[in-house]
């Protein structure tokens with residue numbers, strides 16, 4: 575019993591400092607849900623393909639995410655903000671009640687977090703580095719979302735080992751051709767496909 579308590583408090587202490595660190599880094603995003611998930615895995619590992627259901631439920635979300643990604647690739651902060659707004663609206667309109675009951679709680683969390691990131695991107699025209707910080711967690715959210723809801727198209731998860739002082743970051747693309755949204759024109763070809771997401 576005592577041992578359990580000590581372990582528990584140790585866990586709480588490390589959780590606390592971790593959360594604080596994340597908060598400092600993201601500056602003004604309280605919900606670090608996906609950030610923590612992505613930090614636990616080896617982000618550079620090549621994963622076996624994942625098959626998802628065919629679904630139109632997230633078509634508008636995926637379309638605007640990809641347009642946002644393309645704006646970041648060409649270092650266009652203003653366009654990224656515009657698509658961030660459209661994406662924010664798409665998350666708000668997403669009807670969770672059409673999804674299976676078992677997933678609704680998790681979907682609510684993902685949508686809420688992703689919506690915040692999209693909103694920050696929409697409000698930070700002119701600050702592309704800050705938009706890119708939010709885009710990283712947004713990308714993790716979108717992948718988590720698609721694995722549950724399904725997708726209307728095949729996607730690739732691409733990983734850039736250079737971004738953020740070699741912390742690395744992933745994004746989703748509809749093509750295997752590497753166009754890096756984190757480094758933009760500085761190093762547009764940096765990255766490799768780490769997972770294929772294929773529609774059944």
Ligand SMILES: [Cu+2]
Nearest residue numbers: 602694704708
């Ligand atoms: Cu922000």
